[in-house]
C-alpha cells in the first residue's frame with residue numbers, strides 16, 4: 390500500500406487491510422509459514438512530520454531451534470512510527486533524543502510505501518530461537534532422530550567414557 394502523505398488532511402488517513410506476504414521473500418530460513426496479515430492503522434499529521442500507528446495480526450510457523458519441528462503461533466503487534474519527509478541532517482553536537490526514543494522513518498518523498506514497514510515488523514517479531522516446548526530434547530547428534538520421541542535411540546552404542554576408563558583399569 391502506498392500512502393500519499395501530502396493528501397493526509399486534518400482527519401487521519403485510516404485503513405484496514407489484509408496483505409499476503411510470500412514467506413520466501415522474508416529471507417528468514419527459520420520462518421516456515423505466514424498467514425495473511427491483517428492490519429489496520431492510521432497516519433495523522435504530527436508536525437513537523439506524521440505519525441503512523443498500526444496493529445498487526447497474523448500467524449507464523451517457525452522451525453523449533455532444537456528439533457526443527459514446525460511451531461505455529463499467533464502474533465499481535467503494534468507499530469508506532471514518526472514519519473519525516475526529508476528530515477534536516479542533525480546539527481553538529483545536536484543530541485537527537487527524540488529519534489532514539491521513538492521509531493523514526495525518514496522518507497525522501499511524500500509517498501509512504503507501507504510494504505517495507507510491514508516486513509520489518511514481521512522480521513522483528515521472529516524470536517532469536519523458537520522452541521516447540523521449553524524442554525525440547527532436540528535431535529540426536531548421532532542418528533538425527535527426534536529425541537522427544539525416541540529418547541533412547543542411540544543408548545546402546547553410547548558408553549559413558551568414565552565407565553570405559555574404569556573398565557580399562559580392571560584386570561582382565
Ligand SMILES: [Zn+2]
Nearest residue numbers: 453456521525
Ligand atoms: Zn523442538
Ligand SMILES: [Zn+2]
Nearest residue numbers: 529532542543
Ligand atoms: Zn540416535
